[in-house]
Amino acid sequence: MSVPEGTAAALAAVAARRPLLVASDYDGVLAPLVGDPGAAVPSPGTAEALARVAAADGVTVALVSGRGLEDLRAVSGFTGPYRWVGSHGAEFDGPLTGDLAGRRDALAGQLAPLVAAVPGARLEVKPASVAVHVRQVTDPAAATALLASADAVADPSLTKKPGKAVLELAVTDADKGSAVRRLRTEIGAAAVVYLGDDRTDEDVFRSLGPDDVGIKVGEGETAATQRVADPAAALAVLRLLGDLLA
Numbered sequence: 021m022s023v024p025e026g027t028a029a030a031l032a033a034v035a036a037r038r039p040l041l042v043a044s045d046y047d048g049v050l051a052p053l054v055g056d057p058g059a060a061v062p063s064p065g066t067a068e069a070l071a072r073v074a075a076a077d078g079v080t081v082a083l084v085s086g087r088g089l090e091d092l093r094a095v096s097g098f099t100g101p102y103r104w105v106g107s108h109g110a111e112f113d114g115p116l117t118g119d120l121a122g123r124r125d126a127l128a129g130q131l132a133p134l135v136a137a138v139p140g141a142r143l144e145v146k147p148a149s150v151a152v153h154v155r156q157v158t159d160p161a162a163a164t165a166l167l168a169s170a171d172a173v174a175d176p177s178l179t180k181k182p183g184k185a186v187l188e189l190a191v192t193d194a195d196k197g198s199a200v201r202r203l204r205t206e207i208g209a210a211a212v213v214y215l216g217d218d219r220t221d222e223d224v225f226r227s228l229g230p231d232d233v234g235i236k237v238g239e240g241e242t243a244a245t246q247r248v249a250d251p252a253a254a255l256a257v258l259r260l261l262g263d264l265l266a
């Protein structure tokens with residue numbers, strides 16, 4: 021699969037910048053979206069392409085996900101010199117600090133009966149949040165009503181992170197944008213390349229500067245300057261970037 025001409029040109033322009041931060045969401049970018057999050061394995065060839073990018077001098081690769089770090093490492097199977105950001109930035113290179121488990125568990129208790137009443141819906145308890153998934157709900161009206169009910173339950177101190185067929189309610193105010201800005205500062209990055217597919221990735225896209233490259237994977241309104249169709253096209257981006265950095 022070829023990379024769109026404009027995206028290829030943008031990558032060529034940024035490839036010589038150092039230090040360079042290359043960061044990506046996981047689900048919907050490095051792995052296709054599936055109904056069972058535990059089955060969201062990387063697209064074939066992705067691990068190799070990512071490792072090649074990470075091996076280039078002066079390049080840092082980061083995985084930035086809404087998943088908890090432990091879950092992200094386990095389901096991806098990735099190993100390498102990566103920076104790991106989980107729970108939408110709340111877990112930064114390690115588990116969440118502080119005692120927020122009580123608030124998280126209380127929220128899960130509130131949402132559990134709402135989710136149980138809708139066939140196909142699923143409640144996911146993460147290290148710093150609780151997510152209501154409706155991707156496998158066959159009744160669109162019921163899915164919409166459940167997400168609205170979950171939104172109504174959330175107290176003002178929670179951070180709402182709506183996504184594709186999911187509403188995540190976090191007990192911290194961290195987001196992917198602040199996490200990528202922190203990474204950028206830590207490594208002194210001259211430029212950033214970021215790939216993301218979801219609404220939570222827009223926090224990153226909005227934070228990027230004119231010399232950075234934001235790549236939206238899939239459809240939907242976005243602040244990213246570039247767009248590719250799907251995870252297969254995202255893999256083509258990584259392979260091209262590896263060629264440019266070699």
